Amino acid sequence: MITRRSFSRAAAGAALAVALPRAAFAQTPAPLSLPPLGYPFAALEPHIDAMTMEIHHDKHHAAYVNGANAILDKNPELSKKSVVEILSNLGAVPEASRAGLRNNLGGHYNHTLFWELMAPGGAKEPAGDLKSAIDGAFGSLDKLKEAVNDAGMKRFGSGWAWLVLDKDKKLAIVSTANQDTPLELGAKPVLGVDVWEHAYYLKHQNRRADYLKAWWNVANWDKAAANFKAAQG
Ligand code: MN
Numbered sequence: 001m002i003t004r005r006s007f008s009r010a011a012a013g014a015a016l017a018v019a020l021p022r023a024a025f026a027q028t029p030a031p032l033s034l035p036p037l038g039y040p041f042a043a044l045e046p047h048i049d050a051m052t053m054e055i056h057h058d059k060h061h062a063a064y065v066n067g068a069n070a071i072l073d074k075n076p077e078l079s080k081k082s083v084v085e086i087l088s089n090l091g092a093v094p095e096a097s098r099a100g101l102r103n104n105l106g107g108h109y110n111h112t113l114f115w116e117l118m119a120p121g122g123a124k125e126p127a128g129d130l131k132s133a134i135d136g137a138f139g140s141l142d143k144l145k146e147a148v149n150d151a152g153m154k155r156f157g158s159g160w161a162w163l164v165l166d167k168d169k170k171l172a173i174v175s176t177a178n179q180d181t182p183l184e185l186g187a188k189p190v191l192g193v194d195v196w197e198h199a200y201y202l203k204h205q206n207r208r209a210d211y212l213k214a215w216w217n218v219a220n221w222d223k224a225a226a227n228f229k230a231a232q233g
Contacts, residue, residue: 104179
């Protein structure tokens, strides 16, 4: 029998699970752990294939976590700072560790966002305040997708395409190289697409445009809306 009390506890547990990755960014960063994917590797088929998801999460993201922990171990003074604080002001970290943190801690931050920005179900398009803001800034959802895809296509080599709230609190499209984060630009991420070849090569090979087109089928607009709200705070 599901009592009212056990239901409340289950609901609180679900809310906590959803909140954990973001909360983790605000806590002492070392040692970092690989967050669970939150859905099966095959959940995003046929748009994103299961083997890509497994290697991307269990190997690539895990390597960023291990790489970041190795650097944080050597810099105990950084344990007082959150992941967001470190990445927002990389100029303040020891120069010898800066590139390693940009790549590995940035990789951990970006991918933790990315897994949550994809979902097998959920809202298929933005609603409410985010929809209004997108329509105001870009004209329509289709125009936004075009702009993000264009940023992803123009990123030479590896990197990311982002919808962010910029330092003037306006929606904007930016692209970052490698594992650089929007935080370095003074921007807060709303939605981001990984355009490294490891995100699509097994299924789409060299056809990044096909991957970008497919990606929108799994975009989690509920999470994007939550990021938008948090970014305004
Ligand atoms: Mn990646």
